Amino acid sequence: MPPESLLASLEAWITAAKGERSLLMAFCGDLAYFERVLLPHLQQEGEAAVTVLLDRSQYEACFADLAGISGTGLQYQLHPVRLPSVHAAFHPKLYCLCRPGVATLIVASANLTFYGARTNAEIVDRLVLEGEGKGDVAAFQSYLGLLELLPSLDETLPPSARRAIQAQADMIRSLLESGVPMSDVGPLLLHNAATPLLTQVAAHVPSPEIIRVTVYSPFFDPGSRAIKALAATYPKARLTIVKRAGRIDDLNGKALTSISKRLDVQEFKGIGERDRSLHAKIAVFESSRVSWVLAGSANLTSPAWLQATRDGGNLEAVTLRRFSSSKEARQLVKQVATTPVDWRTLTYAVTSENITENSQGACQILDAQLNGSSLELRCDARSWGPVMPVFRVTVEDHYGLETFSASCTKRSPKVADVHADLAISVVAARDGPAIVQLEVAHSATRRETGRAWLNRPDYLSLGAKDRALYRAKEALDQFRPTSSQWELLAEGWLRFVDVLRERWEPVHGMNATTAGTSSDDVTPRTATGNRLIRPDELRVDDSAIVVSPAGGRSSSFNLFQQLFASVQRLFLDDDKGVTLVSGSSGRTVVPDADESELEPETLSEQPESQAAPVLEGTAVGRVTGCLDALWESVDSAAVSPNRVKDVLGVLEHSVGSLLLPLYFQILQTQSSGGDSVIESMRRAWSSALSLHGLAQGQPHGWLVRAWAQAETTEIVDDLFSSADRAGRIIALLAIAAAPDLSSRPWSDADSITNGLLVLTRKVRSDAREALADSVHQATDRLAVRSQGRLSVEGLLSVLGETNAESLPIIKAARRWSPVAHLALADDGERDVTELERTLRAGDPGLWATYQNVRRRFRPAAVSAVPVRGGLSCGGCRTQLSTERAERLRRLDAGSVNCEACGRILLPFDFQSEVTRKVLEALAPDMHFTPDGNA
């Protein structure tokens, strides 16, 4: 058994690279395996852009994977590569994973399959390039060269694939220091795009010195040409070939008699373990002093070693490393158990993996994209006659298949664009992977068909975070819970927010969740740690046990666990050490014996086509009660930078992911409780956005407070700078404000919509159009989700009424600002003539009062100051009567004077930064300074 350090896991290497832009080239791939095991690690952060290139024949073999995949064409783009020779294979295994400042290139013999990653005996090599040209520069220069050549090797590569290759080339280029010369220092990356591999190897590995060559190869060419050529290149070397075990028909022994004296053939028996199939391709060259190791994709075949891709060969990629002694290379080889075979008896009968069949005569789709509802196919039209054929397009996804007629435009004699409109199709509205089949009927007897994976640029462009959010939303959209499930959801949500809140607090010694758990568990224990039984545990109430409608453990329980874990991941970073919460219930739902075989889909759940269950009003009340409790806790939380994102997230998900679907279900099933859901939404908005209390410098809305405080303004602005997000929130707010959705008027609506206006006003002018679009789209989606019960126009009309000038607080601010300015500036030294004139012209009565008070006090007008729940005069500090305080709070039209000193009391604290900032945001022409200088 070799030491662990000499073995590597391809999966672990790919995971560790933390790629944000990845280009994966392989001969073949198992998409279901790739999506489940590897892809998640490539889309954790940043752009999450993944492109997979496969040999054309293997690309087609992947069509069988449709059932088990969800991301092809949506989370990553997949394209076939067609090399100049139809018999050549696109065969490199190059997995390049880039993130800012680092590129990792894994050069392997393993394909993107389960076998490749976990079972076969494969070889892997890892090259790294860091900023300023540090790392394996020469190898990356070669890789860059390959990227630049690749589009010319396959002229049919679609623009999206070319862009992905180009983008990665740009990243590599930016990491390479300009002017670093190619040298033999460090590992080399060899590919045969333009020059045969053997030619390159001979240039780097001097022939006269080599005394031994050992090659591991699972496949050979029919005439053993590559073996003979290698032997000829290294005439002094003893040649050992290690082949797969148990096969006598995969190597032409007869062809090798000319080198019989220095040839030795062995069978691969494993690397200390049992029964592994050799798929690695390795060549070890040894001289008396030094050694070289070549590892990668190239089998010892003619198309791999003796031909350049341009001349009809495969495309291969290998690393070549030079070692200062034979010891290192021997280390690689000595791990392997082999047994000698009599190569003279071997014959060649099987088809090499490298000889691929071209689907001659079939229609070749070069690219398939869905843009909106427009399906665009680019096809190879070389075999078409002068008469335009008839086209039929079939799109197959998880849910079924649909057929469309199509039109065609011929771009050139070689290429044609086929177009179909999917506007009335449900396929376009769904978001799963899809296979497009194009049928080209040239005549009654001549028909071609071709298939391709559909790529959807709108989904492919999503970054890591947006993708995760989108998935969570989709999952929630499809979920139609029962009353008790809604309660479970709300409870689970509350528990989750509890975890968030704990995260806000300083953590001492242990993470917040652990601390919470241990404090909950107060059951006494014996000295040995066994939990003592409490008397009440030996009897249970019959109602404590719930048998799910499906007869076993409620599948929703599992679903909730997944759901909350997913939602939680959107908020929490993996390494924060916070344990994920799960849904909980006051009752125990018991498992069935074969529960382990249960799937989330059970008979208890509503089929998609069926109406959602009617909800009980009491359950709805409990759900909203949970959320109200949540907002009470948010109200009392102080503003701090690490809470802003969480509070916005909680707002969005409470309204968008819980209350809104609940409301839709109530509408759809005509259940009771709709008003209380709208009230709960309003409560949420109030806690987040209300301007109440602004006059005194303490707006009720948490996010408004956060925006108005200097240390958090930028964070809030940043969160609202996304037109998509802002548009979504605005549309959600429209639901709560829509007058026909609740029997109760919303007196606070203006205050809250203007609170949101404050937060979105920073949206850049160039993004205003995008915001408007986003609002329209979000409103449109809401109307669709409500199944016609909400109208886009109705929702937009609510938003259209947003007018800060109509707000009482703005009106009052405009009335009081002249006297406030005057009072603050009137210090006996400055010239306030202009300010006096303004006040006199605008409000003669107030001017008269001002003059009267001014004779006794300077400043004559002061702000009322909040004290212990009441207000006091900002001049003499006497507490105001309840009646006067209330008049000030109501922003009454008349003036209010202090009962003790007679000063004019301003209902605004114009000296509060919060008040000034928010007022200026709402009415940009108003401007205040703390000293009264207008």
Place this chain on the structure above:
Amino acid sequence: MSLPAWTSYEKGTEDHQGLYPLGLEPYGAAIARYLLPGITNVTIHIRYYSFLSWVFWTFQAYYRQHGSKLTAADQKKWRVRLENIHRAATLSVSPTLTGVVGVSEVIALKNRRDSDVVDVGSGRAATPFQAAFYSASFQILRCGLDQNGVVGLTGLGERLARAFDEKLKSVPGGSRAYDEILSGKDRVSVRAIRTLAEGLTLRAVPVGSTEHEELVQLLFRLGPYAAGDPNAVSEGRRRRCLGLLLDIVGQSNGQLESARELQEVFASRRFQDRTEVVVPPAFEQEFVAWERFQERQYEKLGLYGLWDETLALLRRSSQATGTDQIVAHLFRVVEASAVARRWLGESPLSIRVVDALARVKAVCDRLARRENSPIHTLANQLLSENGEHQVGGTAVVLLLLVLAQWQAKRGGLGVTERRIHDTPRSRNRLVLGWLLQETEARSQLSLGEYVRWLTERCLLGQANQIALEKLAADQYRFFILRDSDGYRLIRDQGAGAYLDYDSRRFPAAYRLLEGLELVSLEGPWRLTPAGRKVLKRVLAHDALA
């Protein structure tokens, strides 16, 4: 400079005990569970419920004496002791009784003297109180609840325990033995166990006893439910389903002797003598659900028939096999199938799917004039071929027939009756409604093209998908795998191994009913007078509801 590395081998990736390559079984099991919650294949002895209740009830008394220091481990120890005594007693009374949990470690009393003392503290024997046997069922039937290892009893559990205790205490001369086995000591005399054996043993519960009535309540829940009780739905379904099983036996006039005949009843609504089953309106929904279960079995058999053929090819092949080769093999098998030619004509693969559906339906209608259920006959034929012959042709016909029948039937059914098949979210279990929809979408394709699609989507793609789902839970369950040169066989269970029905649960339900003397399963099945009374109560209860 570092070396390239060999890849590590994931241990245990090829030896696995997976059973279900296409993952179709859980759906059938879910239907059975939906109808008979709490009853599994192995829950065949009704008296385990009263015995286990008695175990936890007697622990309550023990706790009252030693409470402050007792832990969950003490309760478990208490249970293990009494299980050992119970197992020994049961097998001393009925040495050949099946379904007794832990028999391999039973304390044999046969050659022991009364004065011998045996150790009953050992935990080596398998316990009936585990999810695979009775613990989940114990809780779903609401005898009690296991919370963090401590089992508490419900009111019904306590009543069952008292009834069991009453019976035990009534054993003549058993008082000392009773005290001895409840002493909590690990060493108990053989005499004590023998004395109480009749009271402890697993056996039919006499009609008219308190224990009988409580056990009838346990299964049938004939009492009223409080408004909003979440268990009313599932327990009501179980009651009606058990009522239906009683009713079918009552109507069968001695024509049922095994589960197999009952399956034919669910397939045809007729008994073997072609008399029609009259399903009371109260049980109609449950009967319909069993019909769907049966249709699901035919669909599953058809798919596994094709799977079996695929494996036959991979088994023979020394190298990996591509999709095209697999499809070509299936084509050859179907073309060569006498069944396929009989049902579909001489060139079965060249006809359109829509015509194939029409043909199998027409042939079936013709055959139905002579036999109860041609589809059941076809399924039996496939099952009997069981690895001896190529079954691919029969499988394709069976699949087409179940699709054609469902196509004809579904239009006349309501949403509830269709629901079991029309569950789009269960398409990953290849539910019949989904398969019909996909088939109809391909109605203009040739049957050959359709078989290609079936192979890619429902066999190769499905097997991979299911294995990868398991992989997410760190379970290696690959049966075939695709690499660069095609598919390879990873785990082979032998020809015909996959051709079987899903677990049905109704045979176990009948055993429970037999344990209450509601049916007699010796020879032709009969409804007893007690069974007739319970059936009447169920009908009255549900007619009222």
